Amino acid sequence: MTGREVRPVGERALLVGCADLAEVLGLHAALSASPLPGQAEVLAAARTVLVRATDRPARDRLAPVLRDLPAPPVPPAAGDVVVIDTVYDGADLTAVAEHTGLSVQGVVGAHSGEEWTAAFGGFAPGFAYLVGPTTLAVPRRASPRTAVPAGSVALAGTFSAVYPRSSPGGWQLIGRTDAPMWDLDRRPPALLRPGDRVRFRPVRERVTTSGPAEAPGRHGPAGAHSGPAAPTGGAGESAAPGTGAATVTGSALTVLAAGAQSLLQDLGRAGLLDLGVSPSGAADRGSARQANRLVGNDGGAAVVETVLGGLELRATRHQVLAVSGAQVPLTILHVDEELTHPPTDAPFLLPDGHVLRLGHPSAGLRAYVAVRGGVTVPEVLGSRSTDLLSGVGPPPLAAGTVLPVGPPPGRAVGQPEPARVRVTEELAVGVVLGPRADRVTPESLERLLGQAWTVTDRSNRVGLRLDGAPLERADDAELDSEGTVAGAVQLPSDGRPVVFLADHPVTGGYPVLAVVRDADLDTLAQARPGDRLRFRDAVLPCEDAAQT
Known part of the structure; x- marks a missing residue:
């Protein structure tokens, strides 16, 4: 076996190229069975394996090992x-029919007439990549749907x-099903697992009934069930308790107004990439840690992440409490009377029955509210974070949501700290180029780094x-799906980058041209629509120690 191509993916990950899917599955199995020193997590894809490392030095040590590590074949499941x-x-x-040269009925016949096999998971919880008839090979959409x-x-x-x-996506849509692909109340939660064989059965309309849903059998049809699947997380598992109007007696915060968007976040859930579950967690982790530090909590305690003010607790x-991140005016009220205006980035007392109101920020987008003792709703897959893409975790906060507060920690509250977010005319973040910077022309790579980009209102977590x-691609060939990371600068076919967040x-x-450096990820989380963003201090792939 000749040495594999190993490309850096930011400062703490590597993309290992393989000859085919069989080698991917063999390498993934070998790394999963016997993790290498410094290896944090691995994710199989169509022609690559993404290897996340514990830190930059570990990434650089792993690169030469992965180049030649044996990958024994894995017997079919x-x-x-x-x-x-x-x-x-x-x-x-219709577009698929035109691209393949088949009629619409021909596409339906090809898709439903052959057996597919689940090769690997990814993208989102319950999303399985199925391999099957090559007559239906089609490109992704030029611009992904939001x-x-x-x-x-x-x-x-x-x-x-x-x-x-x-969820967002750039695949070509040919049909729809009611099959519950992901259900945390089912074991295992994913309907399709690697090695499963799949047949699509054409029906005229989806079947729904009015009774309670039950998970379909593993061997039976998966499209006939009662309505849409319940939100992932499960009732009573991810929902913040006490959302009704009952009197609250325990230590708690009650949401009176949620603002534009308010979510519970901690530092996320690691180790679940193979299930399609991203780490998620606070978009601005530094600000979440700061708010927790100010009230004496552990850095991983759950906080409220809120966008553009309007939150009332x-x-x-x-x-x-302490509020960090976006610079928001704070007001404490009692019986609708404004009493005080505590500062951000410092601990303060919110007395029993009093209300904290967050105004519109003068700088930044996301503010983080920590309470001494932390918010103690039940964990989902090891975290209290809300993942909006996967639907895992507590639902977004709404008026009436009650957030239970844990017992006070053993450490004292902190001293006021400098604000982490300030008004600036232009945001700048450092990047490591690659793994697919060669997919655009040299002029476009210069344009990526040379111009100030505008953050659009289509942005989110x-x-x-x-x-x-x-930007213009140098290679228009379709790129197989690959593992990716937060901070990845991905280029859809319309030539306008998307930078991945939490x-x-x-x-x-889509090709990833660069990855934002770890130290600058929090800056991305505070970018507002209309802000100007510039990529700087680019490290070229040939200058990176991981490139082999």
């Missing part, structure tokens, strides 16, 4: 046969898949969508 009832009326069905409906049956390259829930029992002079998909099929 004796997977189940799962039948998925499908209505073939997708928005891109929201693909849950249950969409789709094609991209030589793969098919079912979107487990509404009422204390049950005396509470010590999944990623920042940028506008500016579009809730990014774990795999993507």
